[in-house]
Amino acid sequence: xxxxxxxxxxxxxxxxxxxxxxxVPISNHLxxxxxxxxxxxxxxxxxxxxxxxxxxxxxxxDDQFSVERPDGSNFTLKIRSTKLEDSAMYFCASRVTGEGExxxxxxxxxxxx
Amino acid sequence: xxxxxxxxxxxxxxxxxxxxxxxxYTATGYPSLFWYVQYPGxxxxxxxxxTKADDKGSNKGFEATYRKETTSFHLEKGSVQVSDSAVYxxxxxxxxxxxxxxxxxxxxxxx
Numbered sequence: 001x002x003x004x005x006x007x008x009x010x011x012x013x014x015x016x017x018x019x020x021x022x023x024v025p026i027s028n029h030l031x032x033x034x035x036x037x038x039x040x041x042x043x044x045x046x047x048x049x050x051x052x053x054x055x056x057x058x059x060x061x062d063d064q065f066s067v068e069r070p071d072g073s074n075f076t077l078k079i080r081s082t083k084l085e086d087s088a089m090y091f092c093a094s095r096v097t098g099e100g101e102x103x104x105x106x107x108x109x110x111x112x113x
Numbered sequence: 114x115x116x117x118x119x120x121x122x123x124x125x126x127x128x129x130x131x132x133x134x135x136x137x138y139t140a141t142g143y144p145s146l147f148w149y150v151q152y153p154g155x156x157x158x159x160x161x162x163x164t165k166a167d168d169k170g171s172n173k174g175f176e177a178t179y180r181k182e183t184t185s186f187h188l189e190k191g192s193v194q195v196s197d198s199a200v201y202x203x204x205x206x207x208x209x210x211x212x213x214x215x216x217x218x219x220x221x222x223x224x
Contacts, residue, residue: 031210033210033211033212035212041216041217042202042214042215042216042217043157043202043204043212043214043217044214045211045212045213048210048211050210055210056210056211089156091156091157093212095210101159101162102206102212103159104149104156104157104158104159105156106155106156107156107157
């Protein structure tokens with residue numbers, strides 16, 4: 001069964017460093033998402049992406065964040081200058097259409113020290 | 114805006130007990146409703162879903178019915194097992210595409 005994959009599974013970085021989290025959505029999916037879950041808290045929407053542009057973003061997704069689909073398979077989330085409060089699990093998700101079922105990846109745990 | 118409210122946890126039950134985790138929602142339009150499960154150290158797994166009013170989603174002995182009149186989607190299981198111990202998230206998705214999650218309810222099942 002096709003699945004969304006994410007790399008790395010765990011990333012440790014120092015405050016102020018740039019990180020790039022990678023996702024490979026399911027191959028025929030057209031809509032892509034990033035979510036964040038701070039430890040012990042709810043899953044929060046960050047951004048949605050369709051047709052090579054951001055379609056919606058939350059207030060969390062400030063100028064420090066960016067997303068990109070650099071080729072036909074990867075979908076990346078970049079944090080330019082990480083803060084301690086960026087420590088969280090980051091989930092990528094994709095779906096075929098806007099109304100279709102959303103498939104989540106296993107997540108990348110980001111630890112900022 | 115859209116929101117999901119789950120019953121506060123944590124919930125601790127003995128094996129074979131009956132489980133109910135309440136979930137109510139507020140949304141514009143006609144959302145689809147989901148329950149996700151997160152086992153310790155793992156990602157989100159879709160447990161079940163319902164896409165329209167009166168639909169019942171079911172999987173692995175869990176059930177939830179989409180109740181438009183009460184804007185609810187309560188999760189139930191007749192007999193829980195130790196292996197059901199996890200965090201359960203209720204979520205909704207509108208046609209806009211993004212999902213909105215509840216706070217999560219931690220379930221611990223003791224033998």
